[in-house]
Amino acid sequence: MQITFLGTGTSHGVPRIACTCDVCTSHDPRNKRFRSSLLIRDDSESVVIDTGPEFRLQALRAHITHLHAVFYTHNHADHMNGIDDLRVFSEVSPLDVYGPSQVLEDIRQRFPYAVGEHSWRGNIPQLRLHEVPPSGVAIGSMRFVAVPLVHGCRQVFGYRIGDFAYLTDCKHIPPESLALLDGLEVLVLDALRYKEHPTHMCIDEAIAAAEQIGAGHTYLTHLTHRVDHAELEQYLPPTMSPAHDNLTISIPTRAEGAPK
Ligand SMILES: [Zn+2]
Ligand SMILES: [Zn+2]
Ligand SMILES: [Zn+2]
Structure with missing residues (x-):
């Protein structure tokens, strides 16, 4: 399985x-x-998590030619407003979209043309909306399991896929979600800036959460213009790094249930 950071910036x-x-x-x-957005691929399938306003540019830069599904974390504009550019990926058949119920409701209200029956294939996106069942969603060799997180006053989703987890936009990880994050090889975690913020983890909070989770390596994302990459690299412990756009990482895929 390979992940590529399509975006690592704040709103x-x-x-x-x-x-x-x-x-x-x-x-x-x-x-x-x-x-912030992420591309995840195995040998046959490609999936993105979130489609922000630069989704078109991100898809071109990462040479995305097909998509099997889109997972949303929450309905903030910086994670959803590129949704219309999904039309390319739903020309032949509707594209499966997964997310918290708040996101699905928001898509129905703000983009009703993308979820109705219509015959204008290609001109508008055709999306098939799904809740994420507790057992997760299997796509190719990957299983996407929702990890509920607290982001201000709303509950949002992070996702665990095998030994990898992507937790953008969060202030707090509830104990029942921490229990879903055992044994990770790679963790991606929200870390807005050095100064505290009411709805996002700041860098020191992210370091503390990453140490508690204990993944093999942790990458910090959703960074503001108050964070210089090289400076943050120096500041972080050796098991953590700032993520950056275009960074691609390979994560070994372990058969479900197989010992580590
Ligand atoms: Zn955001
Ligand atoms: Zn947000
Ligand atoms: Zn600036």
Whole structure:
């Protein structure tokens, strides 16, 4: 299984419009961050988690030619507003979309044309909406299990796929969700900035949560323009790194139930 970070930025993206700070004007490509999104592939299937406003640019940059499903974490604009560009991936048949019920309801209300029966294939997306059952959703060799997280006043989803977990946008991981995160090889975790924030983990909170979860390696994502990649790299313990756009990681796929 291979993951590619399509975006690692917070809701403004980095650079932030009209900002002249050191990070926004940096020449380090790792300081250029599209809105947070992830591509996950095995030998035959490709799945994205979230489609933010840059989804078209991200799909072109990562050479995505087909998609088998989309998983949403929550209904904030920086995670959903690229949804119309899914039409390319639903020309032949409807595209399966999974997420918390709040996301499914939001899609029905904001994008009703994408979920109805229609004959304009290709001009508008055709999405088939599904809840995520507790046992998860199998796609190819991968099983996507929802990990409920607290993001401000709302409950959002992270996802565990084999020995990998993607937990963007969260302030708190409830104990019952921590129990779903045992034995991870790779963890991706929200870490907005150094200063505390009411709805996102700050970097020190993310380090503490990562240490508690104890994955082999942890990558921090959803970073603001207050975070310089090289500086954060120095700040983090050896088992943690900042994620950056385009970073691709291979994660060994273990047969379900097989010993580690
Ligand atoms: Zn976000
Ligand atoms: Zn800036
Ligand atoms: Zn959010």
